[in-house]
Amino acid sequence: MTLAPDSLGPTICIGEILAEIVVTSIGEGFDQPLPMIGPFPSGAPAIFIDQCARMGGSAAIVGAVGKDDFGRMNLTRLQDDGVDISGVIVSPDYPTGTAFVRYRPDGDRDFVFNLWTSAAGQLRWNDKVDDVVSRGGHLHIMGTAIGNGTVWPIVARAAHIIKQRGGSVSLDPNLRKELNGDADVKIMDVIKMTDLLLPSGDELYHAAGLSSDVNEKTAVAKLFASGVSEIAIKRGENGSSCYVSDGTITHASAFGVTEVDPTGAGDCFGGAYVAARRLGLTTDEALTYANAAGALNVTQQGPMEGAATREQLDGFIAAKRSDQ
């Protein structure tokens, strides 16, 4: 197996827990009063770990929120969905982070973030963080943390501890134009600690240090040579593929749905995939659950609203297959 089994300890994700506010009119930017809806529980690590827990995997999050309604809303949701929140710090001085999102006509998104300048940036290694990491079986690294002066050292320390006890590491590069880290961490140093990579778009090539005009298999081979042992590629409406370093290649078609809000689809894909693999499912089964989780998530407004239980995913998959 590529990933440490669920029995070793929870999958841990470290990083931002945000309140998301979505503009309900399509257009560019936020320079005038617009209709919005929010707050929705959000933050890529939070969405990932929520889906991981709902899939039935052991799951814990490490992060920081403010002592405000936005923080309480997030922690209530995560706890209700089965996530261990004992490693979350509640800052008395900083507000819970926020992400304003607006969709453009072309489907691209504009954001206004309060991220590392919010409570999220007040995360520190303390006894509670140490306790949950010391019990961890797997670490999922979100690209948003890479290069951040405060959070990255915590992620790197957690990766070391979890690897030492036989755990595994996955990485979602999650590159986004509005979020540029200090960039003093080289992507290759992160790849070296990664067992499972979950790229989308050009991230496979960025992660391999190659230009995107090379063959996909060339990039995969280079990543395997760097120590990665499994790569699950997210292709949106074109489904997903999995390469394992033993030579196995699996493809799974996407499920057709009416898209309401694509935010969070990739994180739900990852949460379901990691949970499925750690629970011992095959790459084929894991891709199918992950595709279903991503598909169901985009049918709901709000980045975490569509995160589904394994039972709901089973029902969705069965219904889609009987339609064919």
Next chain:
Amino acid sequence: MTLAPDSLGPTICIGEILAEIVVTSIGEGFDQPLPMIGPFPSGAPAIFIDQCARMGGSAAIVGAVGKDDFGRMNLTRLQDDGVDISGVIVSPDYPTGTAFVRYRPDGDRDFVFNLWTSAAGQLRWNDKVDDVVSRGGHLHIMGTAIGNGTVWPIVARAAHIIKQRGGSVSLDPNLRKELNGDADVKIMDVIKMTDLLLPSGDELYHAAGLSSDVNEKTAVAKLFASGVSEIAIKRGENGSSCYVSDGTITHASAFGVTEVDPTGAGDCFGGAYVAARRLGLTTDEALTYANAAGALNVTQQGPMEGAATREQLDGFIAAKRSDQ
């Protein structure tokens, strides 16, 4: 005259410039997805100075916004309305501050602020701030700045410079439960530098260091003894009153309007009042303009949307008087 004439230099207000997001459903708190509208230009100092400029007074603001759409929206509005924004810092690292507001059934409000932890808290005394303050004729102090470790020293320094060159100072105590300063500044030390006080509710008594069961005139007399020379009391739908230390007492009735959004009414009252007095109008004229500015502002959704020009205020006052 209590206040330095407009010709001495602009009225300056120092402090937060915010993007405000208003929940459009009545209720308590922000713990679930709610319909909202925003961003609106906001921040008590910004609302005050915008109304001051629209009334025809020379006006400048000193503050800090982020390099984001929320900051650009605010600066565009302020500049379009005639406010000198040369003393505004644009932070590359911190987002523009935000205020989420929701009205309760009883008319009270819940807030989630990102205020001094936003760009607003990154204000520093620099050459541009020095330049605008050195030209200032009057400083309006917002209570939100009192006791803030970063902003209060800048306000105090500006008060000293402006007083030295013959300028005057006004104070809106603007007390609010969600915003507690470090409280190491005593209200009496602020009163000592104040020429014009603009209290509402119990603020007159707090400012005088008295309990609110004493007679209003007792509180006024104590404040006059402390160096204040004019007090304009905001009474909302009960109008307003002005006490001058020469013994003049003026009352002005409120204008009846249909209230849509009360946020910003007190700041618009203040902006119109200070501008009117510095332009040489009588306390009676100033109270009338200030009541009209407060009334017009609550007819529009958004804290600064109802800020009206002197011409618009004249038209509103004339229309209301012809209705009687």
